[in-house]
Structures are given as structure tokens and as C-alpha cells.
Amino acid sequence: MAAHSLDILAIAAHRDDVEQTCGGTLLKMAQHGHRTGILDLTQGEMGTRGTAEDRRREAEKAAEILRVSWRQALDIPDGRVENTWENRLKVARVIREQRPRVVILPYWQGRHPDHYTASVLGYEACFVAGLAKLDVNQGARGQESGASQNAAAFPPHRPFKIIYATLYYDIRPTFVVDITDQFEARFQSLMAYKSQYSDQEAGKDLFPAAAEIRARTEAMARFYGLLGGVNYAEPFLQKEVGLVEDLTLIPVKSI
Numbered sequence: 001m002a003a004h005s006l007d008i009l010a011i012a013a014h015r016d017d018v019e020q021t022c023g024g025t026l027l028k029m030a031q032h033g034h035r036t037g038i039l040d041l042t043q044g045e046m047g048t049r050g051t052a053e054d055r056r057r058e059a060e061k062a063a064e065i066l067r068v069s070w071r072q073a074l075d076i077p078d079g080r081v082e083n084t085w086e087n088r089l090k091v092a093r094v095i096r097e098q099r100p101r102v103v104i105l106p107y108w109q110g111r112h113p114d115h116y117t118a119s120v121l122g123y124e125a126c127f128v129a130g131l132a133k134l135d136v137n138q139g140a141r142g143q144e145s146g147a148s149q150n151a152a153a154f155p156p157h158r159p160f161k162i163i164y165a166t167l168y169y170d171i172r173p174t175f176v177v178d179i180t181d182q183f184e185a186r187f188q189s190l191m192a193y194k195s196q197y198s199d200q201e202a203g204k205d206l207f208p209a210a211a212e213i214r215a216r217t218e219a220m221a222r223f224y225g226l227l228g229g230v231n232y233a234e235p236f237l238q239k240e241v242g243l244v245e246d247l248t249l250i251p252v253k254s255i
């Protein structure tokens with residue numbers, strides 16, 4: 001089972017969130033030999049354009065472009081991501097099954113309630129997934145002894161590291177990942193969502209045309225690239241401090 005564990009799992013509210021916020025990083029990690037995955041909390045049934053089924057096909061195509069090994073969407077209602085016990089168990093189940101070392105969550109503030117709620121929900125699910133006596137399929141087992149078959153198959157697990165993708169919110173990241181070589185593929189993964197981003201009349205104001213998306217995506221990646229002294233980058237935040245072994249190897253020029 002350990003052989004199939006994910007190294008990195010990105011959790012986000014909507015299909016195409018990950019493509020926008022950390023798709024280049026996921027592709028880069030896959031190119032480095034890491035096993036990556038995406039958990040979308042919702043299926044996109046509230047989208048202005050297209051159906052949840054359209055969205056599923058597009059998400060599969062995008063995952064292929066980003067060389068993601070595993071992708072799944074939960075059945076949490078689109079536009080109504082709530083941090084309930086039931087939803088925490090749903091996410092915790094996935095964390096126990098996929099056993100990621102690193103989890104990428106959205107940043108905990110933002111415009112869209114689904115995004116910031118997904119952040120807190122994801123964090124608390126990581127915590128819950130590590131509770132030794134909790135059967136995530138049946139709820140708390142209390143003092144009852146003996147583990148169910150599922151609990152035995154998927155023992156408690158907590159990721160070692162949780163980082164936050166901050167692209168949706170204007171906050172200074174604690175680090176950026178150089179995606180200069182992945183930028184083009186990441187853009188193509190976003191364009192895989194044809195029902196969202198191709199030129200159409202419906203919802204035109206809400207979903208600008210591909211050329212404008214391109215300009216916007218490029219400007220953001222360039223901005224964070226400049227902060228890191230590279231061409232294109234994606235921004236992240238960690239709550240912990242950075243640990244340094246050798247001062248001469250700290251990247252990013254000061255002066």
C-alpha cells in the first residue's frame with residue numbers, strides 16, 4: 001500500500017482551482033518523480049456553463065496534462081462547501097487512503113466562501129485523519145476495542161506538511177515555486193476546461209475569453225516570478241518557519 005501513497009495531494013473546492021493556483025508546481029513535482037494527486041471537493045454542478053459531467057471530462061484531461069497520478073471529486077454541493085463533521089470525515093477518508101506526505105490547501109481568506117472554507121475543512125480533515133481511535137466510515141468509536149476492516153485497510157494518517165496556495169488572495173507568500181518550464185503546460189491544463197474558457201456568449205462577463213485569461217495568468221505568474229528572481233512562479237505560504245542548514249545556499253537575491 002505504501003508504494004501507492006501520494007507524495008503530494010492538492011485539495012481544492014472546484015475543478016480548475018488547482019490548475020489556476022498550483023498546477024505548475026504539481027507538474028514540476030511529477031517531473032521530479034513524485035506521485036501527485038488532486039481532490040476536488042465539489043463536482044461543478046452550479047457552474048454557469050456546462051454540466052458536472054462536462055467538468056469531469058475536462059478535469060481528467062487537465063490531470064493528464066499535469067501528469068497527476070490520482071484525481072477524484074467528492075459530492076459536496078457546489079457553492080455550499082461547509083466545514084461539517086460529515087465533510088471532514090469525507091476528506092479524512094481520502095487522506096487515509098492516499099497517505100500524502102504533503103497537502104496543498106487553498107489560503108484561508110478570500111472572496112469565494114467555498115475557497116476559504118475548503119482551507120479550514122482541509123486542515124481539520126488532516127487532523128481528524130490522524131486520530132487513532134476514529135473510524136472515518138462510522139464516526140467516533142469511543143472506547144470500543146478492535147478496528148473495523150476499513151480502519152485496518154486504511155490506518156490513521158496525517159500529512160507531514162501542509163502548505164497553502166495563495167494565488168486567489170493578495171498576501172505575500174512565504175515561498176514561491178519556479179514554474180518557468182511548466183508555465184505553458186499549466187496554461188493548457190486550464191484551457192482543457194473548454195466549457196469554462198472558450199469564447200461563448202453565456203456568462204461572457206464572468207468568464208473572459210482565452211486571450212484575456214492568458215494575459216491574466218501570465219501577469220500573475222510573472223509577478224510571483226519576479227519575487228523569486230525567476231520568470232514564472234506560483235505563490236505559497238507555510239505557517240512554520242523555514243529551517244536553514246547552510247547560509248550560503250539560501251536562494252533569492254537580496255540586493
Ligand SMILES: [Zn+2]
Pocket residue numbers: 013014017112115
Ligand atoms: Zn474555485
